[in-house]
Amino acid sequence: MEERAAVSALDGLMERNCSLIQEIEQDLARLTLALDQTDTEPDTMSFFSYPEQEDMETADRVIDLLNQTDPSSVSLDEAKAEQIISLTNNMLLLICSQTPMIKKLIKSYSSEVCLDPETAHPKLIISPQGDSATYTDTWQQLPDLPGRFDTTLNVISLQGFSFGRHYWEIDVTGKTYWELGVTYPNIPRKGTTEDCWLGRGPESWCVEFFDGEYTAWHGGVPHQLPFTKRFCRIGVLCSFPAGLVMFLEADKMTPLFAFCTGTFSDCLYLAVCPGHDHNGNNAKPIVICNPSSANRDL
Structure with missing residues (x-):
């Protein structure tokens, strides 16, 4: 009542x-x-x-x-205040109880991708399976292909998507610096232009973790996020019907940030940047968790 x-x-x-x-x-x-x-x-x-x-x-x-x-x-007596606090706690418990259902729904959109080594910066080592990228201080002698990033430490997926809903989980355990997101295929890849960085131009959307701070980027506009915990898995949800790119903490499905674009004008590719060594503390690879391993966690 x-x-x-x-x-x-x-x-x-x-x-x-x-x-x-x-x-x-x-x-x-x-x-x-x-x-x-x-x-x-x-x-x-x-x-x-x-x-x-x-x-x-x-x-x-x-x-x-x-x-x-x-x-x-607003003025409340003690009894009414206690009722509101109790109601709020019950609502939070209800939301938490729905986490497994939300996780199952979102993970049903999981799409398998592998990283395209022909787009990787020469200081990135891409695993044979294409599911991880690791920074190396050694410049590898690789063909200077038109699609290869030559300044920013980026690599994008081999697969692109133009419809439906898609979800990926990326393992960033032990890392102190990383960027990940989605991008159009026309993101600049050569030279020192700022648009080559994920989220700095209109072609890409990303979340960055650096020095203990999270920042969401698109179009060169930073959005400082109110999180301090070092998360281990980050989820990326892309919905073409909704024109939505959402980043989540994958374990509890906590939303980190969402970009509402309305309509996407091109295919979207998963993009990751494992970051440089960050004073010797960022040697761990950035790993894409494929759908089969994600389903085992349900």
Whole structure:
């Protein structure tokens, strides 16, 4: 009953908000028109006084709504506060109980990929199975192919995907520096341009771990993530129907960050960067966990 009452109250508040937003939009439209019709700088308060009665009521409603939604104005007695805390804890327990189901659903989108050695930077060693990349301080004598990264320590998957939903898990155990994500095939691969780095251009999306900090990147825009724990497995979920790229902590399926692009304009490839040695602390490989091994964990 309390839940129904709360939902009903929220529905009423949403209706009031929508109505208020419409009124504010009308007021803004009238203000814009007034600004277009005058050559002098308008007095801001004059807008709220013409017509005085109607607009003052609108302003009062805005102030009243802000006051109602101010968290500092909420007052609860001890019993009600305990009920809300208990309800919150129960909701968290419910969400946690659904983790196995969520994990099974997401892992059902697992797609097998292998890394393309012809795209790998010469200081990356790609395993024969194509499931891992390891940094080496030795520049390998490899053919300078058009698709090979020659400055950034990147390698992309041999397989590309253009529809459906796909999920990959990457093992980053013991690493202090790595980048992983998805990219269009036209990501720049030569020279020192910043767009060659994952997430720095419009062609790729990634999460980076460096010096104990997580950062999500796309289009050169960094998003600092509020995590400090060194995760062992990172999940990458790509949904073409939703236009979504999501990064998760794979064990508990904790979302790290999601990019909502709307529509993808090309095929997507998994991309990884195991990072340099990072003061001798980053020798471990970055490993793609294939679907068969992921299913054994269910």
